[in-house]
Amino acid sequence: MKANFGLFFLAIFLVAVWTGWEWPYIAKLMPVYIAAIPGFALVLVQLYRDATDWEGGRGGQGGGIEMDEVYDLKLEKKVELRRTVAFFAWFAGGALAIWVFGIVIALPALVFLYALVEGKERWITSLAMSACTFLLVWGLFEYMLESRWPPGVLFR
Amino acid sequence: METSLFDAAAQGLLNLIQLKVWFALLAGVAIGTFTAVAPQGIGTPLVYAIALPVVIRWEPLTGIALLIGASSVSAICAAYLPVLFGIPGGGGSQATVLDGYPMGKRGEARRALGASFMAGGMGCLIGTLTLVIAVPAAKPLIYLMGSPELFVVMLWGLSMVAVLAGRRPIKGLIAAAFGLLIAMIGQQAQSGVMRFVFDQPYLLDGISISIIALAMFGIPSALDLALTKLGVEQQAVPLKGSLFDGIRDTLREWWLVVRCSFVGVWVGIVPGLGSQVVDWLAYGHAAQSCKGARESFGRGDVRGVIAPESANDAKDGGDLITTLLLGFPQGVATALFIVALLAWGFLPGPEMVKKNPELIYSIIWIQGIAGIIGTLVGFVLSGQLAKLAELRYTFMVSILFIFILMGAFSVHRDPLDLVAVVGFGILGYFMRRYAYPRPAMILGLVLGDLMEKYLYRSMMAYGFSWLARPAVIVLLILAAVSFVFTLRGRLKSKSESPASLGGAMGRAEDES
Numbered sequence: 001m002k003a004n005f006g007l008f009f010l011a012i013f014l015v016a017v018w019t020g021w022e023w024p025y026i027a028k029l030m031p032v033y034i035a036a037i038p039g040f041a042l043v044l045v046q047l048y049r050d051a052t053d054w055e056g057g058r059g060g061q062g063g064g065i066e067m068d069e070v071y072d073l074k075l076e077k078k079v080e081l082r083r084t085v086a087f088f089a090w091f092a093g094g095a096l097a098i099w100v101f102g103i104v105i106a107l108p109a110l111v112f113l114y115a116l117v118e119g120k121e122r123w124i125t126s127l128a129m130s131a132c133t134f135l136l137v138w139g140l141f142e143y144m145l146e147s148r149w150p151p152g153v154l155f156r
Numbered sequence: 157m158e159t160s161l162f163d164a165a166a167q168g169l170l171n172l173i174q175l176k177v178w179f180a181l182l183a184g185v186a187i188g189t190f191t192a193v194a195p196q197g198i199g200t201p202l203v204y205a206i207a208l209p210v211v212i213r214w215e216p217l218t219g220i221a222l223l224i225g226a227s228s229v230s231a232i233c234a235a236y237l238p239v240l241f242g243i244p245g246g247g248g249s250q251a252t253v254l255d256g257y258p259m260g261k262r263g264e265a266r267r268a269l270g271a272s273f274m275a276g277g278m279g280c281l282i283g284t285l286t287l288v289i290a291v292p293a294a295k296p297l298i299y300l301m302g303s304p305e306l307f308v309v310m311l312w313g314l315s316m317v318a319v320l321a322g323r324r325p326i327k328g329l330i331a332a333a334f335g336l337l338i339a340m341i342g343q344q345a346q347s348g349v350m351r352f353v354f355d356q357p358y359l360l361d362g363i364s365i366s367i368i369a370l371a372m373f374g375i376p377s378a379l380d381l382a383l384t385k386l387g388v389e390q391q392a393v394p395l396k397g398s399l400f401d402g403i404r405d406t407l408r409e410w411w412l413v414v415r416c417s418f419v420g421v422w423v424g425i426v427p428g429l430g431s432q433v434v435d436w437l438a439y440g441h442a443a444q445s446c447k448g449a450r451e452s453f454g455r456g457d458v459r460g461v462i463a464p465e466s467a468n469d470a471k472d473g474g475d476l477i478t479t480l481l482l483g484f485p486q487g488v489a490t491a492l493f494i495v496a497l498l499a500w501g502f503l504p505g506p507e508m509v510k511k512n513p514e515l516i517y518s519i520i521w522i523q524g525i526a527g528i529i530g531t532l533v534g535f536v537l538s539g540q541l542a543k544l545a546e547l548r549y550t551f552m553v554s555i556l557f558i559f560i561l562m563g564a565f566s567v568h569r570d571p572l573d574l575v576a577v578v579g580f581g582i583l584g585y586f587m588r589r590y591a592y593p594r595p596a597m598i599l600g601l602v603l604g605d606l607m608e609k610y611l612y613r614s615m616m617a618y619g620f621s622w623l624a625r626p627a628v629i630v631l632l633i634l635a636a637v638s639f640v641f642t643l644r645g646r647l648k649s650k651s652e653s654p655a656s657l658g659g660a661m662g663r664a665e666d667e668s
């Protein structure tokens with residue numbers, strides 16, 4: 001999977017070079033010559049290192065401090081996978097619901113269902129959270145600021 | 157006629173005498189306090205990502221007050237999670253666990269928090285003062301820098317950030333290149349060419365940085381909470397002891413505060429180092445320089461709290477030195493701050509120093525005032541804020557869902573915004589999982605347009621002869637040498653944990 005993710009970047013840089021090659025010089029200078037071609041070469045190096053287990057063979061990576069958050073979750077693989085899939089399902093479902101029903105209905109419903117089903121909160125707590133969400137999305141934006149959200153596909 | 161810096165400083169302060177600026181500052185302080193105390197993962201970058209689509213529609217000073225207020229305070233109040241739960245807070249408060257949590261366990265949680273607020277407040281003021289001094293000191297140098305020099309500085313800084321990002325410099329460079337590429341999506345202003353648009357009207361103006369930042373930082377943060385079920389599976393130590401003991405400790409150790417604050421400022425200035433590093437550097441310095449540290453650090457020595465917290469807060473001053481004077485961001489938060497400044501029509505760097513010095517001083521004043529307010533908030537509301545740290549994950553994930561989806565949808569109110577946020581959220585998850593540093597990508601994304609603009613100006617004004625300018629040659633040599641040496645060093649050196657600080661970490665692990 002580690003190498004597969006490197007292949008994602010490889011594909012992106014390859015498409016970028018392919019697409020941008022015919023552009024005028026000034027248009028392709030940054031994206032092709034400064035970003036995509038060096039990026040492509042670097043990904044090849046990284047894929048080689050992944051394939052030969054370069055970092056493992058050297059007793060760990062180069063010294064340094066992680067600039068990004070370190071992914072060091074200590075959960076069983078199955079539990080982690082299940083919770084991750086569930087999380088993205090909720091998130092994508094919420095996004096889909098916004099498109100179908102509109103944000104004023106979808107967000108409070110998402111919060112209510114997430115708290116009740118996933119979080120196993122009490123009904124009253126889930127309803128209160130949902131009500132606060134509605135107040136924020138409709139009360140603040142539509143009522144006070146008169147900034148109308150677009151309706152969902154179902155209501156157009 | 158050019159304004160003198162003294163007049164600019166005075167004008168900068170006068171510009172703040174508006175009620176809405178103060179309301180925005182207080183709102184920023186409230187948001188920063190909440191995010192510092194709330195369960196981990198919700199840091200300044202995410203706050204900026206959420207706030208960006210909203211504040212860019214405000215007047216500049218009002219928006220700046222909210223953003224700076226939030227970031228300044230979130231560092232001051234970041235010690236709650238380390239002291240009460242023994243888990244690292246946001247970047248910059250990881251080392252605080254080593255001594256803060258033992259203090260909490262032996263009934264001195266308030267003393268630890270008091271020391272962290274006082275040290276943080278003092279660190280913030282020292283960082284701000286350094287920024288004040290830096291503006292006139294750097295001005296002659298900044299005036300010498302044109303588009304070619306700025307392009308090289310940005311390229312150097314970006315490559316250093318990428319190489320220093322974590323233990324996998326190659327991945328950092330890949331992430332930075334990817335960020336540069338994403339920044340190129342849309343119609344190029346100079347040539348009119350539609351780049352990577354693929355006949356999609358949505359991509360004509362590129363993908364909104366707000367959406368990308370929200371997705372790449374917000375979704376993995378929310379996922380962390382959902383995975384760990386924080387607030388359900390962790391319990392806080394009781395809040396005992398005296399805040400005033402912590403204040404007294406900090407005043408007694410004033411020289412340690414000053415030294416560590418300058419460590420923080422230095423970390424803020426140097427490209428590539430960031431909040432993940434500042435607390436460890438300061439802690440390490442304190443461990444080596446303080447009397448009796450070998451025996452007491454890692455066991456609840458208050459100096460082990462004072463050192464990282466003062467450095468963490470002073471770092472903001474250092475960050476702003478390079479952000480405002482050179483236009484180069486030091487991390488995701490300052491990168492998004494630059495996005496906001498650009499949206500308001502200001503170009504950070506030499507142009508801002510020449511044309512808008514009063515705005516720079518307004519930012520400095522806001523930074524200092526926010527630090528003072530944040531320190532007071534920490535002291536006054538310590539009991540109430542401690543309860544926030546115990547919020548169950550369902551509340552936090554729900555809040556994040558709301559702000560991420562609403563924030564993304566509010567950019568264009570287009571369903572494709574939702575597709576973008578889900579897509580980049582999944583990308584952010586995989587990038588973090590497989591250690592492709594997201595900050596490097598975001599920096600590439602933010603700097604892409606600026607770098608291209610400076611490169612274009614250089615090419616139009618000088619052709620390729622800009623490469624022969626003396627300042628450019630010097631900068632290129634410096635950049636190449638430092639890049640090659642750093643990369644060689646990183647690729648060859650064995651793994652070194654930042655936690656291998658003598659006996660402190662070992663004791664902390666044994667005794668936890």
